Structures are given as C-alpha cells and as structure tokens.
Amino acid sequence: MTHEPASTAGTGRVALVTGGSRGIGAAIAARLAADGYRVAATSRAGTAPEGVLPIACDVTDAASVDAAFTRVEDEFGPVEVLIANAGITKDTLMARMKEEDFTSVIDTNLTGTYRVIRRAARAMTRARFGRIVVMSSVVGLMGSAGQVNYAASKAGLVGIARSVSRELGSRGITCNVVAPGFINTEMTAVLPAKTIADYESRIPARRLGEVGDVVNAVSFLADDATSYITGAVIPVDGGLGMGH
Template identity: 65%
Template sequence: MTTPTTPRTVLVTGGNRGIGYAIAQEFVAQGHRVAVTARSGSGPEGTLTVVADVTDGASVDAAFDEVERELGPVEVVVANAGITRDMLLLRMSEDDFTAVIDTNLTGSFRVVKRASKGMLKARFGRIVLISSVVGLYGSPGQVNYSASKSALVGFARSISRELGARNITANVVAPGFIETDMTAELPEAQQAEYKKSIPAARYGTAEEVAKAVAWLASDDAAYITGAVIPVDGGLGMGH
C-alpha cells in the first residue's frame, strides 16, 4: 500500500518508453495528474502526451504551455530524456560528444529552468534528475554519456542551494543495469558478465526506479534535497 501523498501535476520527459514510461505509470497509479514529453509515441494510459524535443528551447516552452493549460502548473518535473552515442574516446567525434551533452545535460537545464518559474511562484517544487550509475562509476566507451550524467549531480546540488528556501527540492536518481529493451539486446554471455559485478546478482526493473522517483516527489521526502539515490543493486557503492 502506498503512503497517501498530495496529488500533484507531474511532467516526465522521455515518458514514451523504458524507465520514463514506468515512472509516468507509477505517478498515475498514485493518483497524480501526469504529462509526458515524447519525440514520438505516447506515454502510458492516463497520461497527457505532449510532443517535445529537449534540445529545442521553444519546443520545451510550448510543451509546458500545453501541460499548464490542461493540467495546471507543473509541481513535479522528472528530467529523464536521454540518448547514448557509445564509442571509444579516440573514435568519438565532437558531434558525438556534444549531441549527448545537449540532450542529457543541457536538455535537463532547459526543462528544469522552465519548470522552476511556476515552482517559485507556488513556493513548491520537486525536481528529479535521472542520472546513471556510470555517471560516477565510469564506463569505457561512454565518455560523453558518463560526463553528461555525472554533471547532473552538481546541477541538482546547485539548484538545492539556490531554491531550497522556497520549498523546492532537487535530487538525482542513478539507476544501474535495468531490464529494458536496450539491455535485452545484449548477448547472454555479456549479460551474465555484468550480473557478476552486481551485488544483488540481478538487473533491476524500471518499476523499481519509478518507485524511488515517486517517493522523492512525495510529501515524505520534503527534507531530502541534493541527494543521489542509487537504484543499482549495489553496483556503484561508494560512488
């Protein structure tokens, strides 16, 4: 049984698949008003889907305008939209690097900046940034992705210091290996190899990430800000 929490207007970016979809589903199940952004496809049943590209400020503005019209001011924002362009450093082009930073990091900046306007007015806000265990643990072939995800920690902590007195929290959730379409495509030998390094000896589920995110947005987590919550089965311990 979930702890009753005040119904909020929630926006999840990249809510049309994987972890974002599960996060949106969990908020709907808890009785919140939920919108998702997607470049294509749509969010789970019970959500409002708005087309948006986080690399385009005008597109982010338009998405917020639509959500505010339909559901009211955004009180909880989950910056989840992200991309990968994995390759070894010497093969990685500058475009491969900047494209990932622009979506994962600057995209989060665009979304959070726009959300914070309404939050400051309301003197209430919950900001959750979806990072990754590799942000602090590191991963070969992911210099761009790892850099974008570790940067979210400094981002959340600076927001916590700027906006904390206005009852606005900013936290980071760092998933480890999660069962998604992407991990399902890995060869079985590689999956077994990865599992060996996870103390919990299994992959996590998108639902487990979603529960942590929803809890950070709940009334119970009002005094938690600037935190990094790992949902990784112990993989990144100490990082």
C-alpha cells in the same frame, strides 16, 4: 506490478515526465498517474502511456520546452513535480567519437535537463513547492569505457541537482538524483547471456535491477513527505556503484 500508493495519492498534483514515451520514463509516468497525479509526458514522438497526457517536445529546443510547459499549464495547471528523464546515447570509444557525438549527448542529457528545470522553477518558486527528480546513471559516478559523452552528461546532472538544491531549497523545492545501474529493459534483453552474466558478477546483489526498482525510488522522491531530502543521489544499482 503492484505497489502501495504514495501518500500524495489522490491529491492531483501536476507532474511532468520528460522522455516518457517508452522504457523507464513511460513506467514512471504510469506509476505517477496510478499514484493520483495529473501526469503529462513529453517525447519527440509525442506518445505516452494510457492515462497520461502526451506532448511532443524536443528538449534541445528552448522554444519547444516552453511550448510543452505551456500546454501542461493550459490542461492541468503549473507543473509541481518534474521528472527529468529524457536522454540519448551515442556510445563509442573516445578515439572514434566524433565531436557531434559528444555535443549532441551533452545537449540532450545535460543542457536539456537545465532547460526543463529552469522552465519548471518559475511556477515552483511562486508556489513555494516543487519536486524535481533528475535521472542520472551509475555510469556518471563510475565512468565507462565507450561512454565518455554519456558519463560526462550524467555526472553533470549531479552538479545541476545540488546547485538547484542550494538555490531553491528555501522555496520548498527539492531536487534529487536517481542513478540506476544495469536494469532489465528492452536494451538489455537483446544482450548475450555471457554479457548479462558478466554484469551480474560485478553487482553485489548478483542480479540486474527491474524497472520497478527505479520507479519506486522516483515515486518516493516525488512525494510531499520527502520535503527534507534534497541534493541527494539515490543509487538503484544493486550496490554496483557504492563508494562513488
């Protein structure tokens, strides 16, 4: 994938991507590294793309989150850019959804994001600089049958980001949301052609998105130049969720 470098390229700001071992998270970590950031990526597996510092971390455990940030601080310095991407799904219709299926998704996707933002905000507040990008979903804006837990967690992230924006905006810290729609990933690659065609028929752009589309939005919001954008929800969904 080719791209124009962000205006912060080479400045060496410290970035942390949660859920950065694979998929969109790994692509974000790799792009930020290419843009000149010093990047660490957390995951339960503790793996990361080449050129990115891998750190094992469970965002449902506050001690694990603290240890991960301490490791980044020891290796690179305080986190200046946080991409809160870690998330899970446990999809099923609500009538069949066990309470644990609901609470575990909330704890990872929503409370886990609270944990990492809260930890990152310490140094960002002292430095009077910070870029926080929260990964939501078009599902959080529109809802989706079989995803009550996931949709609730992703909708809650909008409230977190806008509240953080109001609390920390005067300290030079921005907090924005990227809300992807249907994106070409390993998960969508195994879907039947009929299912893909149904998705495409509902998307004004008439195609699925690419991982690079999401990465570009994150790179933009992480940049020093976007200091006057905060509390925004940036849809990357081909128009699917417009008006929501």
